[in-house]
Amino acid sequence: MTALGGSNTQVRTGRLVLMLIAGALVLLCAGGAGVALVAYRDATEPDRSSPDVAVDNYLRAFLVDRNDTRAQLYACRTSAQLTVMDALRRDIEAREAEHSIKIMVSWGSLTVDERAGRSDVTVEVRRAIADGSESDRQTYRFDVVDENGWRVCGAYRV
Template identity: 45%
Template structure:
């Protein structure tokens, strides 16, 4: 019996692969690898899922703690005046002052003159002047009020100290804010 001829069709029969004759015998096909254990994959996926959930939970807790620690406290008028004075006279940071000042601005001309006088004395005499305050006394009705405070400026070496009384106008605008400052004594 003779071998059958390939049936005629639209495509010619494939040619056998051409291998150069290098004198090296062809290698035997690789042994099939042992199939992977599906249980091992399952445990790895479960472990990866648990680690991912722990990371997300930790990130959530970190965000909540950060938010709590950096929250601006405007719940009490005396706390707002305290933070305002620290920002205005000690840190001299206008961005921080804006967090505690009235949204529409305020009348801080007298306090600005006080701060300018301190800065001029520091540069003219090459000294450091420390500002402190005490005796914050609050008088408010439901949405506005005043906070009285005694501001003390002292030369860094303690050789001179002057205390002045001030009154700060406060208003409740989604939390208390300072709207003005006047020297009372």
């Protein structure tokens, strides 16, 4: 009889160990999923933490990557005042097509004049032919508003 009683105890102990291991695995997986979710959100969420960062990201998305969907993440919902940027990009694309060249866009440091919930960001935008034969510089001022993160609402050539 002791052999049967001992066997039953071993089965219960074995089940308990298996349940503890399974519970620990579930907790580890749930914790790992939470960490993965936070890492994914941080990697994919647009950085609109400051006015200059929002303008920099907008310029990169709109003029360098030419990705309208990504650029909209940094723009105000009603971005009618960004027609100057639309015209600049159309001009770049037209020159590239007409002359069979690649125009590189870059910019210097961004100057921020911040006041309550609004900012003006001024930056010099440079366009250069990829071979370095020609370049030009234009200064722009961007109106940036804090709408649950900074967003570009207007652009004006200075």
